[in-house]
Amino acid sequence: MxxxxxxxxxxxxxxxxxxxxxxxxxxxxxxxxxxxxxxxxxxxxxxxPVVRFDPSLAKLVRSSAQRMGVSAHDMVSGAGHDAFHLARQIPTVMIFVPCRDGISHNPREYASPEDVAAGANVLLSVVLERATSRG
Incomplete structure (x- = not known):
């Protein structure tokens, strides 16, 4: 066998x-x-090969999530997302949202509208913070 x-x-x-x-x-x-x-x-x-995401963007994600009362922790991802390739050229970070039963990249993947909205709001906060801090 x-x-x-x-x-x-x-x-x-x-x-x-x-x-x-x-x-x-x-x-x-x-x-x-x-x-x-x-x-x-x-x-x-x-x-x-290992690709490191931008530490300042990761810090912004964590602080934005904390301000919004959204739980956050750093994760290691070796998945071949677009961000993996972008990180070699420009500052990049990824924001993950929880999926039911931890299932992702699968037809059974489900993220609640509330979790998706929280992730989108963290992303918006990071973009606005980065845009206003650079003048």
Whole structure:
């Protein structure tokens, strides 16, 4: 029987991401060598280098959310959003809103209108703050 198990490793530090990859590969090798009935074929398919978002924009998102009484915390995202590519060229940040049962990028994804509005209002606040602080 053949089973495909994709593994998606994410970390904000490239060295740690490399260490995670190495540990996974060692673990798979150890497993295969100690269990002769298990055949493993581990093939890296894609590597996405770490991209850091703009710290000043992230700070604005956090402070805007706090002013509005919206909970916020920093998240690591390795997803290939447009922001991932933009961040290499211009100051960029992402704002996520909660999805029911934590399901996103899936047809079952659902974010309440209230959470979407809160995210949009945080975004608006950040844009206005950034626009007025730059004259």
């Amino acid at each position: 053949f089973v495909l198990w994709p593994v998606d490793l994410r970390h904000p530090d490239e060295a740690e991401l490399d260490a995670m990859h190495d540990a996974l590969m060692r673990g798979c090798s150890d497993l295969a060598s100690t269990h002769s009935t298990i055949g493993l074929d581990v093939q890296p398919r894609w590597h996405s």
